[in-house]
Amino acid sequence: MEKKNRFSNLLEHLMSMSDLKNSALAQTLQYDTSYISKWTSGRSLPSEKNIEKILRGISSSVVDAMDPENKNRLYTDYQVDVDDDLKSAVYDHLQIEYNYVKGLKNTTGSETAPETSYYAKLTLPQFAEMMHHPALREISSMKAVAAMDLLSLEHEYRSMIAQVDSEHVDLERDFPSVHYSMLLNLKLGKRDYIYDTIFLINLLTNSTHINMKIYNGPQAYGKLIFCMKDAFSISSMLFDSNYCSSVTLTEDVTQVNSLYHTLKSLCGREMLLFRNITMREMLKNFDYLQYLLSTDKQWLMGHMAEYFLPDILFDEIAAETRLAEKWGIDEAELCRTHALSRSILEDSPVQIIIYESAFNDFVVSGVLDFYNNQVTLSTDQRLRYIRHIRCLMEQNPRLEIKLVHGDFIRDFQDSVCPNLYMSNNICYLRLENKKYRNNLVMLNGMEIKEMFQKFYQEIWSSRDDVVVEDKTAILDTIHHALMSIEILSKSE
Secondary structure: OOOHHHHHHHHHHOOOOHHOHHHHHHHHHHOOHHHHHHHHHHHOOOOOHHHHHHHHHHHHHHHHHHHHHHHHHHHHOOOOOOHHHHHHHHHHHHHHHHHHHHHHHHOOOOOOOOEEEEEEEEEHHHHHHHOOOOHHHOOEEEEEEEEEEEEEEEEHHHHHHOOOOOHHHOOOEEEEEEEEEEEEEEOOOOOHHHHHHHHHHHHHOOOEEEEEEEEEOOHHHEEEEEEEOEEEEEEEEEEOEEEEEEEEEEOHHHHHHHHHHHOOOOOOHHEEEEEOOOHHHHOOOOOHHHHHOOOEEEEEEEEEEEEOOOOHHHHHHHHHOOHHHHOOOHHHHHHHHHHHHHHHHHOEEEEEEEEEEHEEEEEEEEHEEEEOEEEEEHHHHHHHHHHHHHHHHHOOOOOOEEEEEEOOOHHHOOOOOOOEOOOOOOOOOEEOOOOOOOOOOEEEEEEHHHHHHHHHHHHHHHOOEEEEHHHHHHHHHHEEEEEEHHHHHOOO
């Protein structure tokens, strides 16, 4: 029996779930019933000329006809919770499968892919297009592993290859059943510490909605391999930074799963580059205190956080949020942590780089990262916070603050800026994904710590095109922030 194309399989599955008959769908679409039968059997595809109207009609008909039990199953599968969003998700899925089948027809003459295909040489955009297999749309539950020498690629191709499902990234929703392990190569080849580090930060930020682990291993050197368990795999060798060779794409489940387990065996815990953690764990396990007590503290701040809080303002926010009670930690311990933060900023050496946008955003929104919890301060509270920063700058000569005016890398100028906290002992990131969940990661291992430290040293010492170190200019920025808050307070 001839294998059916993926679009026909999906259409038949959706119609079966909703018990939607060919005649009913034909009436809605104003097509003859024989056309619907050809689409579900795989004998033909809908006309490309009218495809949007057809797919919209199918999506609406399927969802409207579905019983509550099956509809809830689709809600889970597509990670939506209202009918209009479900219709959009079904339409999107149908369109992806339709375009995939049309693409196969145009390139191979067949509407179904062979189990295994070989290509002697491909450009990286061609590889990326093949890598974006329709199976990736099944994002509610997925296991994938990759070995990719991403940092050896030209800048323009990295995100293209790394963002496996970038069209469907929704950082507002979590997909805990999506497991993605990626093996990178940090040991071999040259490093561009600013670009490579910012690239990794953005990769982490864009992956906080899934369960992603990034590992370090020389086995990824010169390779581009991606494998989705029970679905497909694509593998190649890098020919140079623009091409790959010996490409194999297969949907043979036996081969796919064999490769999957081989790659997973390379992802040992000792090779993990970033370790997920929560702020509650940091406080209960004393990681937060250990960081404060470490030497060589260096901060890069993309948004304002609790470190700069004066005592009374800390007490107000702690009482309002009741974090100690929610997290089941000792309130006195939280106060002691704050007192130590304040003491360090008043007396100890700390290097801090603050994005100017952090001041601007805080002035307007009042949003503060309070131990990785989002709180909104009144204009009076904002004034006290910014005044305290100015006071610290004036009183502690060993507190070095510089200001980022602009972007280090043009490619990432629209990316949100994280908070990076480094020391000789502990280094961690608070990724800015706007939801303050799954966004704390510890740097795990000397190689990744050294990479981030070289990144920080380079922007601290060698990027005067972007980093302002003149104290008068920084105080002027702080003064402007205070004036802006006072103007806002008068309009309340």
